[in-house]
Amino acid sequence: MNNASPFLETETASRVTVTFAGAPLDLPLGANLAAALLTAGVGAFRQTPVSGAPRGPFCMMGACFDCLVEIDGVARQACMTEVTAGLQIDRPHEGDHDAG
Numbered sequence: 001m002n003n004a005s006p007f008l009e010t011e012t013a014s015r016v017t018v019t020f021a022g023a024p025l026d027l028p029l030g031a032n033l034a035a036a037l038l039t040a041g042v043g044a045f046r047q048t049p050v051s052g053a054p055r056g057p058f059c060m061m062g063a064c065f066d067c068l069v070e071i072d073g074v075a076r077q078a079c080m081t082e083v084t085a086g087l088q089i090d091r092p093h094e095g096d097h098d099a100g
């Protein structure tokens with residue numbers, strides 16, 4: 001088990017391109033996705049469905065779900081995901097609009 005800080009690996013790894021909310025980002029390959037996004041300046045990973053309040057990673061260990069993002073259309077916890085090339089990351093339900 002790797003007990004090192006997920007933020008340490010963001011400084012040394014080679015970079016790959018992903019998209020977040022449609023914008024390209026160069027993130028460290030194999031890094032913890034939540035740490036990499038925070039390091040890249042992304043603070044709000046999702047918004048609450050009722051008030052729209054922004055949410056970002058809190059626990060960094062898979063317990064709080066505040067880091068929830070959609071990766072290639074599937075909801076996943078960013079803190080439990082490694083950065084790989086070409087990830088298409090969106091805020092959950094972003095772009096979903098109730099027509100009724």
Ligand code: FES
Nearest residue numbers: 060062064065079
């Ligand atoms: S930061 Fe809490 S589940 Fe990912």
